[in-house]
Amino acid sequence: MHQEVTLIATVAVSFVFAAVLGYVADRLRLPPLVGYLVAGILMGPFTPGFVADTGLAGQLAEMGVILLMFGVGLHFSAADLLAVRGIAVPGAIIRIILATLLGIGLAKWWGWGLGAGIVFGLSLSVASTVVLLKVLEERNLLNSASGRVAVGWLIVEDLAMVLALVLLPALAELLGGRAASDAAQGAGLPLSLAIALTLLKVGAFAVMAIFVGPKIVPWLLTLVARTGSRELFTLTVLAIALGIAFGSAEIFGVSFALGAFFAGVVMSESNLSHRAAADSLPLQNAFSVLFFVSVGMLFDPSILVRQPMAVISALMLIIVGKAIISFLIVILLRYPIGMALTVAGGLAQIGEFSFILAGLGVSLGLLPTDGQDVILASAIISITLNPLVCAGAEALHTYVHARWPVLSNHYGRRRHEALGRELEKIRALTEARERQHQLEMQQLIETFPLFAKVDEHSQEELLLLFRPKSALPGERVMRKGDRGDGMYFLSSGAVEVRLPGGAVRLEPGAFFGEMALLSGGRRTADVIAIDFCQFLVLERRDFNMFTARHPELRAAVSEMARERSQMNALNAKREAHPDQREVSAQGQ
Numbered sequence: 001m002h003q004e005v006t007l008i009a010t011v012a013v014s015f016v017f018a019a020v021l022g023y024v025a026d027r028l029r030l031p032p033l034v035g036y037l038v039a040g041i042l043m044g045p046f047t048p049g050f051v052a053d054t055g056l057a058g059q060l061a062e063m064g065v066i067l068l069m070f071g072v073g074l075h076f077s078a079a080d081l082l083a084v085r086g087i088a089v090p091g092a093i094i095r096i097i098l099a100t101l102l103g104i105g106l107a108k109w110w111g112w113g114l115g116a117g118i119v120f121g122l123s124l125s126v127a128s129t130v131v132l133l134k135v136l137e138e139r140n141l142l143n144s145a146s147g148r149v150a151v152g153w154l155i156v157e158d159l160a161m162v163l164a165l166v167l168l169p170a171l172a173e174l175l176g177g178r179a180a181s182d183a184a185q186g187a188g189l190p191l192s193l194a195i196a197l198t199l200l201k202v203g204a205f206a207v208m209a210i211f212v213g214p215k216i217v218p219w220l221l222t223l224v225a226r227t228g229s230r231e232l233f234t235l236t237v238l239a240i241a242l243g244i245a246f247g248s249a250e251i252f253g254v255s256f257a258l259g260a261f262f263a264g265v266v267m268s269e270s271n272l273s274h275r276a277a278a279d280s281l282p283l284q285n286a287f288s289v290l291f292f293v294s295v296g297m298l299f300d301p302s303i304l305v306r307q308p309m310a311v312i313s314a315l316m317l318i319i320v321g322k323a324i325i326s327f328l329i330v331i332l333l334r335y336p337i338g339m340a341l342t343v344a345g346g347l348a349q350i351g352e353f354s355f356i357l358a359g360l361g362v363s364l365g366l367l368p369t370d371g372q373d374v375i376l377a378s379a380i381i382s383i384t385l386n387p388l389v390c391a392g393a394e395a396l397h398t399y400v401h402a403r404w405p406v407l408s409n410h411y412g413r414r415r416h417e418a419l420g421r422e423l424e425k426i427r428a429l430t431e432a433r434e435r436q437h438q439l440e441m442q443q444l445i446e447t448f449p450l451f452a453k454v455d456e457h458s459q460e461e462l463l464l465l466f467r468p469k470s471a472l473p474g475e476r477v478m479r480k481g482d483r484g485d486g487m488y489f490l491s492s493g494a495v496e497v498r499l500p501g502g503a504v505r506l507e508p509g510a511f512f513g514e515m516a517l518l519s520g521g522r523r524t525a526d527v528i529a530i531d532f533c534q535f536l537v538l539e540r541r542d543f544n545m546f547t548a549r550h551p552e553l554r555a556a557v558s559e560m561a562r563e564r565s566q567m568n569a570l571n572a573k574r575e576a577h578p579d580q581r582e583v584s585a586q587g588q
């Protein structure tokens, strides 16, 4: 059935099918992702017609997960993660344990071994970040306290799964499976050593992410942004996201997705993070579609006939069991009912990690292939049903609120308010940082009306290009006859341009040093500070680059230089005829 299908065919057909079926789904009032999943099923090897390369599609899907997690990281600061730890950490851990135990119970009932039960249970215990994000985004909940808690909870779950993925090969034989191949991590090592090694690697990764990343990444972004090339900037953002994702998977053994998430968190500390987010968004969207398509491709519909009861019970566990567990955990931790319902609904599905775990389980001889098919089928169905489940949770909340308003309003209010305050503080801090940036731009334009000519994006770039410099009264800022190293913008203080015909005083808002840059020649005059001065200097290379892209700015500067030269020539002439001595100041 398989035929040679190229990368281009896979991507092209995926996009076309996904676009058409996504549209159809939307018309049917279903979430578009249902359309993407169906597109995948149609392109998969189990349905007639076009068959895409599933291996290739899987890799493209991984790209989608990487970019998506990177996007989440960009909007999720480390402070956010710390703020929700009180609920996310115990919640995720308790839920994984309980859901896994339930999975083991189900597997035992079907006569599978303990190893199969563990893989099966773990696969059902972790929810998909991609799906959760889509649902939260559609409901405009991504920035709410509940949304932050749900995302933080999933991050902890993902971290736990990373550990599980590393430990499974080491434990495989003990659980009745095949010994892991030598290529697998942890193979051949005693268990305690394998665990220690994993923890060490994850620890090293955390140290890099917390201490080294926040220094290097923002610096790198600023460096590239200063070149003014938009394309290079976007490229750098992607290089950092994919580079960190791939590098951390290779070196530290953490998943691509987790690496990408931390790349985003690290980048969110930069002033340029909003630009990075805007630049990577279209790619995120395109590749996350490929994620759903490739999930659909793996689906073998015959499992619904072969093992209907297994699929139904797995689904019950995912949707009902997990939702009840999450709900109870949140309530027991004394958070409000609304939050408990949002978390319970949003996390009542399974996704990317479940496929990876199931695949590993099969390759280790722990999970029967039927088990993998059941997991896939329940993933697709639970993902499709998830928007409905979330709407149900919301309706339930409305009902509870109407029926028991006091309970709904008061239960868990204290903790919720405390969490809200903390998140609000973090948001206020981020906003203050952004406002500061806006203010700098505003001041720039107010002080130097010249820059009102260029668009906001370029004004921002100028802020990056400027090098601050200062001078003391009496200090020579420029020497006549020197090579021009840059153009100076006077932001405070005053300078005097010493010309043969007399001195010209320049005040804040004026610029000087443009003539040598424009002509490529030497400085035409001495410039002396006559007060404590502060300058913004645009270096020669940056000046040439920036004005080449803004001819209107170059024209304005050239016009001023021309007027000044004319004035100087005139004054020089008057100098020759002392009866007409007067120097007029230009350039204020």
Ligand code: CMP
Pocket: 478, 484, 497, 499, 504, 511, 512, 513, 514, 515, 516, 517, 522, 523, 524, 525, 526, 527, 564, 565, 567, 568, 585, 586, 587
């Ligand atoms: P540049 O020749 O690079 O270095 C000396 C600077 O003095 C020159 O550029 C101008 O920016 C500035 N300058 C020269 N003549 C005048 C003038 N008449 N009024 C104001 N500034 C001047």
